[in-house]
Amino acid sequence: MNFFLTIVLDGLIQASWLFIVALGLTLVFGVLKILNIAHGSFYALGAYVAASAVTMVAAHGLPPGVGFVAMLLAVALIASAVGLLLERGLLKMFYGRDEVVLLLVTYAVFLIFEDVTKLIWGVNPIYATQPYELFGNLEFAGLYYVGYDLVLIPVSAVIGFAIWFGLNRTVIGKIVLAVIHNEEMSVSMGVRVNRVYAIAFAFGVLLAALAGALTAPKISIQPGLSSDIIILSFAIVVIGGLGSVEGAAVGAILVGLARAASVHLMPQAELFMIYLIMAAVLMFRPEGLFKRETARRI
Amino acid sequence: MGKNLHPLVMIALVAVVTLFGRVLPTWTLSLATIAASNALIALGIVVLARTGNVSFGQGLFFAAGGYGVALIANAWGLTDAVAQVIIGAVCGGLLGLVIGPLIARYSGIFFGMLTLALSMVFYGALVKSTALGGSDGFNVGRPSLFGMSFVDPREADFMLYAVSVIVTGLAGIAASILFRSEFGLASLAVRENNLRVEYLGISANRIISINFVIAAIFAGASGAFALMAQRHIDPQFAYWTTSGEFVFVAVLAGNQSVAAVFVASMALELVRSFSNLYLPNTWQLVLGVFLLSVILFLPRGIGSLWIRDRHSRKGTAVGAPAAPEKGAAL
Amino acid sequence: MNPVLSVRGLDKRFGAVVAADAVTIDIPAGQRISLIGANGAGKTTFVNMVTGYMKPDSGSIVLDGNDIGRRSPRSVARLGISRSFQIPQLFIELTAAENLTVAISGINARMLSFHSPAQAQDRHDKALELLGRFGLADVANRPISELAGGVRKLIDIAMALVRRPKLLLLDEPTSGVSAEEKFNTMDRVIHAVAPDAATIVFVEHDMEIVNRYADRVVAFYQGRILADGEPADVLRDQEVRRYVTGGVR
Numbered sequence: 001m002n003f004f005l006t007i008v009l010d011g012l013i014q015a016s017w018l019f020i021v022a023l024g025l026t027l028v029f030g031v032l033k034i035l036n037i038a039h040g041s042f043y044a045l046g047a048y049v050a051a052s053a054v055t056m057v058a059a060h061g062l063p064p065g066v067g068f069v070a071m072l073l074a075v076a077l078i079a080s081a082v083g084l085l086l087e088r089g090l091l092k093m094f095y096g097r098d099e100v101v102l103l104l105v106t107y108a109v110f111l112i113f114e115d116v117t118k119l120i121w122g123v124n125p126i127y128a129t130q131p132y133e134l135f136g137n138l139e140f141a142g143l144y145y146v147g148y149d150l151v152l153i154p155v156s157a158v159i160g161f162a163i164w165f166g167l168n169r170t171v172i173g174k175i176v177l178a179v180i181h182n183e184e185m186s187v188s189m190g191v192r193v194n195r196v197y198a199i200a201f202a203f204g205v206l207l208a209a210l211a212g213a214l215t216a217p218k219i220s221i222q223p224g225l226s227s228d229i230i231i232l233s234f235a236i237v238v239i240g241g242l243g244s245v246e247g248a249a250v251g252a253i254l255v256g257l258a259r260a261a262s263v264h265l266m267p268q269a270e271l272f273m274i275y276l277i278m279a280a281v282l283m284f285r286p287e288g289l290f291k292r293e294t295a296r297r298i
Numbered sequence: 299m300g301k302n303l304h305p306l307v308m309i310a311l312v313a314v315v316t317l318f319g320r321v322l323p324t325w326t327l328s329l330a331t332i333a334a335s336n337a338l339i340a341l342g343i344v345v346l347a348r349t350g351n352v353s354f355g356q357g358l359f360f361a362a363g364g365y366g367v368a369l370i371a372n373a374w375g376l377t378d379a380v381a382q383v384i385i386g387a388v389c390g391g392l393l394g395l396v397i398g399p400l401i402a403r404y405s406g407i408f409f410g411m412l413t414l415a416l417s418m419v420f421y422g423a424l425v426k427s428t429a430l431g432g433s434d435g436f437n438v439g440r441p442s443l444f445g446m447s448f449v450d451p452r453e454a455d456f457m458l459y460a461v462s463v464i465v466t467g468l469a470g471i472a473a474s475i476l477f478r479s480e481f482g483l484a485s486l487a488v489r490e491n492n493l494r495v496e497y498l499g500i501s502a503n504r505i506i507s508i509n510f511v512i513a514a515i516f517a518g519a520s521g522a523f524a525l526m527a528q529r530h531i532d533p534q535f536a537y538w539t540t541s542g543e544f545v546f547v548a549v550l551a552g553n554q555s556v557a558a559v560f561v562a563s564m565a566l567e568l569v570r571s572f573s574n575l576y577l578p579n580t581w582q583l584v585l586g587v588f589l590l591s592v593i594l595f596l597p598r599g600i601g602s603l604w605i606r607d608r609h610s611r612k613g614t615a616v617g618a619p620a621a622p623e624k625g626a627a628l
Numbered sequence: 629m630n631p632v633l634s635v636r637g638l639d640k641r642f643g644a645v646v647a648a649d650a651v652t653i654d655i656p657a658g659q660r661i662s663l664i665g666a667n668g669a670g671k672t673t674f675v676n677m678v679t680g681y682m683k684p685d686s687g688s689i690v691l692d693g694n695d696i697g698r699r700s701p702r703s704v705a706r707l708g709i710s711r712s713f714q715i716p717q718l719f720i721e722l723t724a725a726e727n728l729t730v731a732i733s734g735i736n737a738r739m740l741s742f743h744s745p746a747q748a749q750d751r752h753d754k755a756l757e758l759l760g761r762f763g764l765a766d767v768a769n770r771p772i773s774e775l776a777g778g779v780r781k782l783i784d785i786a787m788a789l790v791r792r793p794k795l796l797l798l799d800e801p802t803s804g805v806s807a808e809e810k811f812n813t814m815d816r817v818i819h820a821v822a823p824d825a826a827t828i829v830f831v832e833h834d835m836e837i838v839n840r841y842a843d844r845v846v847a848f849y850q851g852r853i854l855a856d857g858e859p860a861d862v863l864r865d866q867e868v869r870r871y872v873t874g875g876v877r
Contacts, residue, residue: 100352108586108590111586238411238415272419272420286408479740490719499702500702501702
C-alpha cells in the first residue's frame, strides 16, 4: 500500500509541473494552431531567470521567501514580454502560410534561444536551491517528502482551475474558446483575433516559463533543458488531445504516474514509456483522449 | 520537376567530385563527408515527403543503422566500409519494412508525430540499455576498404570521403530516376489527392510504405557513415533534435531537385563549422537565423515540400482562408 | 439477362438523417440511367456506397455476381466501376496530362515501374488521346491549378474513363459546364464508352440532360426511391413533381 501511495504521490508531484507546461503548449496550439517548438525554450528561460533572481536576492541577504516571490515576478514579466515580442514581431509575419512553415519558424526560434541562453548564462549548470527549503519537509507513509514538491500539487491544481474558469466562465475566455473552435466565424463576428493571438501566445509561454521557475529550485539548470521539455510536453499534449485543457491535465497525470511507476518498477522503461503511450494513442485514438479530429485515411 | 540530367552525366559528376577530394584540405574533406552523409538521409526524407508525409523521426533508422553496424563490427570484426554501409542500409530497411505499413495509414500531421514518437521510444530504450553503453554509447574501430587498412589519417579520411560521396551520389541518381518514373508520379499524386488515387485502383498506403522503406534504407546507410566518421555510437543518434536537423536540410533543399539536397547539406556544415570557429556557442543561433531567412526569402525551398495537405481543416493556417473544398460531396 | 449491378435493400443513416432507405435496383448492361432528386435525397450516398467509399448499414450490392458491399474504392475500381465527382478530384499541382498518366498507371497498379519514365511514350500518347477526346489537348501541359472549373470537370470524367469501366458513375457531369458545352460533354462521354457498351449512371439536376440522354430515370427522396422508369413517366409522376422537379413542365 505504501508502495502504491509512493508512486501516486511521486506521479502527482511530477504531473503538477508537467501540467503547467503542457497547458501552455496546448493553449497556443488551440488558439493559434501553432505547435510551438520553442515552448521548451521558455521553460528554460523561466528556470534561468528564476535562478538569476534567486541568486541576486540571496546576494542582498534577503530571506528565501522574498527570493521566491521575486523569481515568480521576474519570470512573469520577462516571459510575457518576450512572448509578446516574439508573436507580434516575428510569428505574425508568417501567418497565412502553410502550417508547417510556422513549425519551422518556431524550430528556428528554438535554435536561436538555445544559443542565446548559452551566451547569457554560460554552458555550465547553475542552481537556485534556496526556495526549495521554504516549505520544510514532510514525513508521509514512511518516506520523506520535500514540502516544496507537495505544495506544487495544489498550486498547479489552482492554476488549472483558474484557466478552466477563465476559459469557460468569463467573457474573454469564451472569446478565446470561440477562436479555438471556429476562427473564421469569430472573425466574422467581429472578434479581434490578432489580440487574442497575442494574449494567448504570451500567456502560453508564460505558463511554460512559470513551470520552469517553479521547478528551478529542484533541478540543475543547463543547456539541453529546452529540448527535453518540449518533447515531453508535446507527448503529453498529444496524449491528451491537441488544444484540450482537460487533455493536458489527464495527459500530465498519466505521464507523471507512468514515469513514477517506471522509476519504481522498471527503471529501463522510464524514458521510453511515455513515448510508447504517445505512439499508442496516435495509433488507436489519434485525436487524443479528449478531442474529435479525423486522422485516418481510407 | 528537377533538372533532367542524363544518368551518365550524373555519374561523371560523382566521379569528378570524388577525385576532387584529393586536392581538398583535410578540414573540407571531413566536412564534405559529413555533408554527404547528411544529404543521404535528407534525400530519404525528400523522397518520402513527396507523398505528403514528412518523417520527423528518421533518427530511428539512423540509430538502428549505426547501432546495427557497430554491434556487428565489434562482434565479428567486420570493418570493411562498403560492407558496413550495406549492413546499415539493411538494418534501416528491415525496420522500415516493419514500421512503414503500420503507419502508412495515418495522415500528414499524425504521421509526422508517430515517426517522432517511435524515434523517441528507441532513444529512451537506448539510453537505459546498459548492454549498449547507455547514454555514453560505445566506440568502434577504424573502417577498412576491400582488405586495405588506412593508417595515414589523410588516406583514411579520403577513403571515407570517397565511399560516402559515391554512395550518396548513386542514391541521388537513383532518386532522380525514381522521381521521374511512373512510381514517382504516383507518389506525387498520393500527396495531392490520396482519395482519387484509391479510386484509380492504386493503393496509396503501398506507395507510402515503399517510399518509407527507401527513406529508412537511406537513413540506415547514413547511420553507418556517421559511425565510421565518429567511430562512436550513442543514443543521440535517435534524439529528436538529430532528426530535426535532417528535416532542416530537406526543407532547405525543397523538393525541386536532388542536387539541392547536397548543396543544402554542405551549406549547413559550412555554417556550423565557421560559426564554431569564429563564434563558439553560436552555430545554432546562426542556423536559426539562416532558416528564418530562407523561409522569408526562398519560399519555394520551403513550402513546396508540403504544398497540399490532404485534409481541409478549418482554420489551420493561421489567418488563412479555408482550404479549397476536397472530398466526395455528400 | 443478368443485371450488371444488383442492389438490394440498401440502408444508410447518419444519425437522424436517412441517406438510404431500402434502396433496391437492378441495372442491366448498357443502360443509361439518370438519378434525380433534391440535394440530400441520397443520390450521391448511393454512388458512394456502390463505389465502396461508404459501407451500407445493411443491404447488398452485387456487381456481375460479386458482392462488393464491403469492398474498398480501390477494389471496386479494379472490378470495373469508375466514377467522376461532383467537385473534381484531381491532382492539383500536376498537369492535365500527368493526371491522366496516373490514371493510366492505375490499370497496372500492382506493378508501377520504378524506372520507366512517367511520360513514357505509350502512356503519354494515351493521355493525350484521352484529353483529345474532350477537346483538351491544348491544356495537356498546364497544371490543374491554372485551369477553370469546367475544364477540371472534363478531366475528372476523362480520368474515370481510363479503365474502360463496365459501370461508369458520373456525379453531376454537367454542373459547372457552360450551357453550350454540356451537350457536347455528354456526347463525348457517350461516344467514349460506346465501344465497351458500358453502363452509365449519372446524377443530374439538369432535366434537359436527363430527357436527352437517359433511358431510365430513378428519382430519390429522403433516401427512398420515389419512382423508377422511363423518363417521360417518371417526370410526369405526381410525387416526383412535388419533391424533385418542382412541378416545372
